[in-house]
Amino acid sequence: MIIMDSQSQLTVDVIAKVAQGKISILNASKLLNKSRRTIERYLSRYKKDGIRFVVHGNTGRAPANKIPGTLKRQVQSLIKEKYYDFNLQHLADMLEVVESIQVKRETLRSWAHDIHHVKRAKHRRSKVRRRRERMESAGLxxxxxxxxxxxxxxxxxxxxxxxxxxxxxxxxxxxxxxxxxxxxxxxxxxxxxxxxxxxxxxxxxxxxxxxxxxxxxxxxxxxxxxxxxxxxxxxxxxxxxxxxxxxxxxxxxxxxxxxxxxxxxxxxxxxxxxxxxxxxxxxxLTVNAKNIRSEFKPVPKYIDLDAICIQKEYRKIRRDHTFSFSNTMYTIDSPLRHSIVNQKVEIRKQLDGDFAAYFADRKLAISEIKEPSKLTEYGEEVQRKLDAIKLAEALGNLSEAARISGCSRESIYNNRRLLETQGPLALKRMYGIPRHTNRIDQDTEDKIITLTLEKPHLTQIHISGEMMKRYNISISHSTIRNIWVREKLNTKVLRIERAEALEKTP
Missing domain, CATH: 3.30.420.10 (Ribonuclease H-like superfamily/Ribonuclease H)
Structure with a gap:
């Protein structure tokens, strides 16, 4: 354990920065008010001994005038058994006259404190620290x-x-x-x-x-x-x-x-x-610096403080040139010559709370995509179809709405026709309607779900292999992924929770 005062802490911090190449030796000499040669010696000892270089060589060594431990134990024994009601000055006098032991009063005080003979002060004095001199120049x-x-x-x-x-x-x-x-x-x-x-x-x-x-x-x-x-x-x-x-x-x-x-x-x-x-x-309370020359530098013209002293975050551009920020979707309205899909847009949050999007240091024109209001009374399946229909109406573009919502143009068109003629309940898929020709049969889907809950730690590829071994059924891992998403089993945590819930069910 190394105990350092404020000057030693600053010395260690600065020399560490010099060793990392973040501060030059010249600047370090200014910060510590030391010569270049002294900084070089500090750096050499830091690379060799680490932060122990700041500790003086005599630290930890017993002083030449240290009192033997046997004498300390003898005096403490006398205090407990013979001189327990003496004050410290009287005790020092009696030890010198009667016991031929000469010990200073403050030494006796520390020895008496060790055996709890002297009542300690209620508030201890803080540790004395050496005062660190001010920096020589303003702005340093x-x-x-x-x-x-x-x-x-x-x-x-x-x-x-x-x-x-x-x-x-x-x-x-x-x-x-x-x-x-x-x-x-x-x-x-x-x-x-x-x-x-x-x-x-x-x-x-x-x-x-x-x-x-x-x-x-x-x-x-x-x-x-x-x-x-x-x-x-x-x-x-x-x-x-x-x-x-x-x-x-x-x-x-x-x-x-x-x-x-x-x-x-x-x-x-x-x-x-x-x-x-x-x-x-x-x-x-302000004082003049020792060095008249100031280390403050004017802000260069190429530095924009308003663009630096802000909070910056980054978001990835999606395939439809949209991005999400603060639980809200935004679309890029600026004309672009080339696609910036999968690139990162820089979000600059101003100190007043506003924000702007930048790409390649160019401000982008963005607009918020207003999501349709949620209607939970018809269920999630109907709600997704209603959201896609309202998105198409808001954008005025059926193809764009189909790409964002992840369904076909024909589905949105048919769902809109059913909504206008029969109402929202007509959008709910009823049992008895034939399944899609490309969709696997219900029995195979049930086997996949059962196997998933038996082994929730397996991945899609492993489940596909287990289906081939156990049932001799070839299923692609993407099909398994679609089933997991539909049944809300798309993460390992969800699969484990569902499996544990089934085990607890009697």
Missing amino acids: MLQMDGSPHLWFGDNKSCLITIIDDATSDIHAEFFPSETTVGCMKVMKAYIKKRGLFKTLYVDRAGIFGGPKRCNFSQMQRACKELGIEIIFANSPQGKGRVERAFDTFQDRLVPELRLAEIADMDSANDYLQNVFIPDYWLPK
Whole structure:
């Protein structure tokens, strides 16, 4: 187990990024305020020893003036049996005079604590950590975090803050909770005000690409597109600049919001950004960086912040140039010279909730496909036919509706004629009507279902082989698949549940 202070944690994080090729040695020397030679030595020791390179060589070694364990046990025995009612200073004096044992008072205190002789304090002191110096230049490293608290009103809200480590320049905004949208909005606003910065120091929350979302973090994706490196802290003390900022906000901002009788989020954000930060924070808490040269860079013209600081998702284009998003089907109306079937369309969700579809960085014109209303009183079979008829009426194209619904044009035409003449019940398939000539007989279908429930773990191909071995019946795996879909056995979970239900049935 390795215990590190905030400076050691930052050193490990930066050197790990250098070893991965994500940060150059020059930038690492700026971040750690070390020479290039020191960074090279750190890197060499990191490749050899891992994160233990940050531990001093004397760590774990017994000091030369360590008191023997036998003496400690002797004194503890004397405390229990002879000097149990002495205070620590009196005990030290008596040991020196009577027992010829010279031990300092604070050493005695620790030994007495080990045997529970001295009552411990109710609140222990926090561990002392070495103060880490600020970054030398503005824009070299920014820290971001969110603080849920009862800031105003009767409900908790979250203050998301981004602060420059070198100057304490800050931007903050209230949100209902700490979300990706909120963090992106705060980062976007700060970049528009100051420019692009080098690194972002954050905790290991999933929003920033921590262990829970290491492969699908929107913030991590946006920072990568902007050229900003994310460094993860191993403890809250590692990013103490933003943590202390929250202490200041909670100490000063909360009573000011109460005195101003502010109880809604819009008014709180207005007061924070137009009164508190300009009048108190900027003139009294911001400092000048050691290095006058700023590391902030203007946003290049080819970078569109509105297209980066958003949430992006991808959907696969179907054969009819449609895609599904948020449980809704959309069709592409933009004229296309070539088919984009099986390609991925990029869904860009704006911070205000709207979204747009892009392909090859080109915005597509899309329209929602309104599904017919569900009428469950006639059963699923009739409902599918009614949906296909209404889809044909909505699109005004029988062929397109047939392709989307997966049936023939003739079926839709015949079903529409039956609906107009005899009503919805005429669409229900009645027993006694001859089966389709291409459909297998009912006895064979029952055998397939029985075999499926006997061995629910088998695949379509295995069931086809078992049918040949057991009944000498040749059935294609696609036919078995169609039967499974019709009987709602198309997944292994459904087949196992049906089989278990049959076993429980007496």
